Amino acid sequence: MTAVVTQGERADFRPRRARVVGFGFAIGLVVVMVGMSIGLSFAPDSGWQRQDSVFAVVFAVLCAAVLVRLVSVNARVTDEALVVRNVVFTREVEWGAIVAVRFGGADPWLTLDTDDGENLAVMAVQRADGEHARAEALRLARLVEERAGR
Structure with missing residues (x-):
């Protein structure tokens, strides 16, 4: 028996709400960390150094990658x-x-x-x-x- 399956029925199953929240949070996290790193690197007497900025941005990107994986089911x-x-x-x-x-x-x-x-x-x-x-x-x-x- 061969069933006729339309394109709508063959569409991938994906979560909706989790994807919106997860992708939004991932993007927001990276933007905030980049902004914070730039702001603190120009702040006088902040003690913030170049390696701090690099670490903060790399950490944010890694966290965002984990979030994207979580919501890409x-x-x-x-x-x-x-x-x-x-x-x-x-x-x-x-x-x-x-x-x-x-x-x-x-x-x-x-x-x-x-x-x-x-x-x-x-x-x-x-x-x-x-x-x-x-x-x-x-x-x-x-x-x-x-x-x-x-």
């Missing part, structure tokens, strides 16, 4: 599988291996039950996104039904 739909990219690990789960899609209770994000007995968090669908997250959970459940031939 996603789940990509392919013909054969769902590729789930969480904060640390990326896992490809074949459609037929997904037993259930759960999104309820107090769970902060969607969870997939797989045929090997594992539970896989899909951090791309987050409760903080409210109605959008519920719609995305339903979309994923429909995709699993269609793609797994159930």
Whole structure:
């Protein structure tokens, strides 16, 4: 059985609110640290030296990189599988291996039950996104039904 999947149904799953807040905070952090470093380097008797500025900016960029990684979680739909990219690990789960899609209770994000007995968090669908997250959970459940031939 071949399911017809439209481009909208194949769209990647991504969090909304976390991405806006995370990217905004990352940019703001770098801008503030660069501004502080420039301001303190010109302040008389501040004791701020060039290496302090370099360290502050490098630290801000590293923190921003961690934030960007945290909010860059996603789940990509392919013909054969769902590729789930969480904060640390990326896992490809074949459609037929997904037993259930759960999104309820107090769970902060969607969870997939797989045929090997594992539970896989899909951090791309987050409760903080409210109605959008519920719609995305339903979309994923429909995709699993269609793609797994159930």
